[in-house]
Amino acid sequence: xxxxxxxxxxxxxxxxxxxxxxxxxxxxxxxxxxxxxxxxxxxxxxxxxxxxxxxxxxxxxxxxxxxxxxxxxxxxxxxxxxxxxxxxxxxxxxxxxxxxxxxxxxxxxxxxxxxxxxxxxxxxxxxxxxxxxxxxxxxxxxxxxxxxxxxxxxxxxxxxxxxxxxxxxxxxxxxxxxxxxxxxxxxxxxxxxxxxxxxxxxxxxxxxxxxxxxxxxxxxxxxxxxxxxxxxxxxxxxxxxxxxxxxxxxxxxxxxxxxxxxxxxxxxxxxxxxxxxxxxxxxxxxxxxxxxxxxxxxxxxxxxxxxxxxxxxxxxxxxxxxxxxxxxxxxxxxxxxxxxxxxxxxxxxxxxxxxxxxxxxxxxxxxxxxxxxxxxxxxxxxxxxxxxxxxxxxxxxxxxxxxxxxxxxxxx
Amino acid sequence: xxxxxxxxxxxxxxxxxxxxxxxxxxxxxxxxxxxxxxxxxxxxxxxxxxxxxxxxxxxxxxxxxxxxxxxxxxxxxxxxxxxxxxxxxxxxxxxxxxxxxxxxxxxxxxxxxxxxxxxxxxxxxxxxxxxxxxxxxxxxxxxxxxxxxxxxxxxxxxxxxxxxx
Numbered sequence: 001x002x003x004x005x006x007x008x009x010x011x012x013x014x015x016x017x018x019x020x021x022x023x024x025x026x027x028x029x030x031x032x033x034x035x036x037x038x039x040x041x042x043x044x045x046x047x048x049x050x051x052x053x054x055x056x057x058x059x060x061x062x063x064x065x066x067x068x069x070x071x072x073x074x075x076x077x078x079x080x081x082x083x084x085x086x087x088x089x090x091x092x093x094x095x096x097x098x099x100x101x102x103x104x105x106x107x108x109x110x111x112x113x114x115x116x117x118x119x120x121x122x123x124x125x126x127x128x129x130x131x132x133x134x135x136x137x138x139x140x141x142x143x144x145x146x147x148x149x150x151x152x153x154x155x156x157x158x159x160x161x162x163x164x165x166x167x168x169x170x171x172x173x174x175x176x177x178x179x180x181x182x183x184x185x186x187x188x189x190x191x192x193x194x195x196x197x198x199x200x201x202x203x204x205x206x207x208x209x210x211x212x213x214x215x216x217x218x219x220x221x222x223x224x225x226x227x228x229x230x231x232x233x234x235x236x237x238x239x240x241x242x243x244x245x246x247x248x249x250x251x252x253x254x255x256x257x258x259x260x261x262x263x264x265x266x267x268x269x270x271x272x273x274x275x276x277x278x279x280x281x282x283x284x285x286x287x288x289x290x291x292x293x294x295x296x297x298x299x300x301x302x303x304x305x306x307x308x309x310x311x312x313x314x315x316x317x318x319x320x321x322x323x324x325x326x327x328x329x330x331x332x333x334x335x336x337x338x339x340x341x342x343x344x345x346x347x348x349x350x351x352x353x354x355x356x357x358x359x360x361x362x363x364x365x366x367x368x369x370x371x372x373x374x375x376x377x378x379x380x381x382x383x384x385x386x387x388x389x390x391x392x393x394x395x396x397x398x399x400x401x402x403x404x405x406x407x408x409x410x411x412x
Numbered sequence: 413x414x415x416x417x418x419x420x421x422x423x424x425x426x427x428x429x430x431x432x433x434x435x436x437x438x439x440x441x442x443x444x445x446x447x448x449x450x451x452x453x454x455x456x457x458x459x460x461x462x463x464x465x466x467x468x469x470x471x472x473x474x475x476x477x478x479x480x481x482x483x484x485x486x487x488x489x490x491x492x493x494x495x496x497x498x499x500x501x502x503x504x505x506x507x508x509x510x511x512x513x514x515x516x517x518x519x520x521x522x523x524x525x526x527x528x529x530x531x532x533x534x535x536x537x538x539x540x541x542x543x544x545x546x547x548x549x550x551x552x553x554x555x556x557x558x559x560x561x562x563x564x565x566x567x568x569x570x571x572x573x574x575x576x577x
Contacts, residue, residue, distance in 0.1 A: 048461075052461065096460070097460050098461055098462070196462045197464065198466055199461045199462045199466065199567075200459075200466075200569060201567070202569065202571065204570060204571070205527050225482075225485040225486050262481075262482055263475055263479060329467075332467050332470075333470060336468055336469055336470075337469075340469055341468055341569040342455060342573055342574070342576070343469070344574070347488065347572045347574055348487045350570070350571040351488075351489055351571060354527060357527075358528045
């Protein structure tokens with residue numbers, strides 16, 4: 001068929017409704033707000049790695065669905081999470097990205113989280129331990145014992161990531177939520193402690209799901225010269241996308257031929273415990289997290305949706321805490337040559353999702369975005385994307401191919 | 413400063429400014445001509461988030477040569493990077509043969525692709541700020557780069573780049 005007129009262009013594709021989505025799911029402000037409420041405020045989010053707060057009284061600040069969150073390590077070495085909001089006047093308590101409460105602050109004492117505004121102080125368990133001029137102002141009407149921080153569900157799991165949920169009623173543990181999708185790399189990430197060596201972030205004018213879609217389909221390896229020359233062989237095409245409960249997917253491994261890329265060498269000499277050399281497993285976790293164990297480096301992406309057409313992606317690289325300086329440097333070089341901000345592949349991925357975001361801005365006409373490749377689950381099958389959207393439809397009670405309709409089972 | 417010291421300082425500044433012009437023009441070969449065979453390059457930044465010094469990119473002369481040669485095989489943002497630098501300090505060692513320089517660095521991206529080239533092309537936007545921390549060895553009357561550390565203050569690099577800074 002030659003280039004299509006508008007009616008032809010907008011016609012229903014010759015695929016099942018579960019094999020495409022309506023682009024309004026990437027651009028509609030109302031859908032975006034629902035996603036924050038119905039999904040991001042309800043599920044487990046990996047917010048940082050425990051090595052970012054390695055000592056008692058260390059903290060990290062982050063946000064989930066616009067809510068400011070603080071993660072602290074107590075004197076008992078326990079990692080806890082709270083809303084980073086003072087119960088007094090709603091001020092954000094800690095403004096720095098990270099640090100230690102061992103040092104005193106202008107408004108407060110050491111070993112306390114202090115709201116600079118009126119000097120209310122909290123301990124590492126979230127108890128309010130000091131209200132300035134408490135009795136004079138509140139008499140016996142309000143006591144510090146009742147003014148603790150808002151605690152959040154928090155677990156450290158899967159290679160030391162700190163998982164937080166805003167949902168007190170969440171029924172599943174992180175282990176149950178992951179539904180087995182980490183089993184393929186369990187030995188590699190949980191045999192001994194990991195440590196973050198890389199962090200950078202990108203704010204990209206695109207919808208968060210377009211980033212997750214890209215992580216969930218390998219068909220886009222055609223875009224990556226590096227992956228074509230180090231990958232496209234029989235073993236690559238024998239990889240499978242495997243679906244797990246809760247919308248998660250992982251991708252089977254194969255041996256990457258790094259030395260096929262000019263200037264690169266085999267990465268077989270450095271790996272992770274129990275992990276065969278030069279292998280590459282990938283886990284896509286609903287609703288937008290990606291864990292990527294590739295030879296000698298482990299990468300984790302976390303999305304923070306900011307608007308229908310704006311997402312922050314945080315990129316971390318990890319090695320073993322026990323790494324020698326030489327091994328650590330090798331891991332850093334391997335990680336960044338592909339995945340760093342000046343690496344070969346990440347730049348290409350981000351250009352692609354930026355282009356999608358531009359073409360699907362709020363107000364552009366609804367388009368059909370296809371993920372209908374069927375290859376028995378093998379690597380260029382888009383079953384991972386379909387699995388994600390079936391889960392998305394359930395959480396949103398919307399049909400991805402027609403988001404103005406309620407979710408239909410399997411969206412068929 | 414001795415006459416020799418002044419000559420070395422001038423040679424160092426000349427190499428730094430020329431390096432920027434060559435990099436601005438994506439003239440990788442002429443940039444590498446300014447570098448000693450032992451040249452090592454790295455882009456580094458400190459992350460307050462993870463409280464660690466990070467190396468975002470590194471390579472020796474041969475690795476950079478190969479990488480730049482292979483760039484046409486990659487999809488990339490076509491927006492050129494343009495450097496604005498001021499050499500702050502040049503410290504010449506007593507032997508008069510080696511020197512270290514600290515240079516303030518601002519890199520603008522001249523948008524060509526942009527987000528939507530129809531709208532963004534032609535705009536310049538700030539890509540990053542930082543410093544060059546360079547080491548030199550004299551080769552006759554020329555100062556050759558033996559080490560360049562690009563020390564970034566910017567850590568939010570959005571799409572990033574395939575180009576060295």
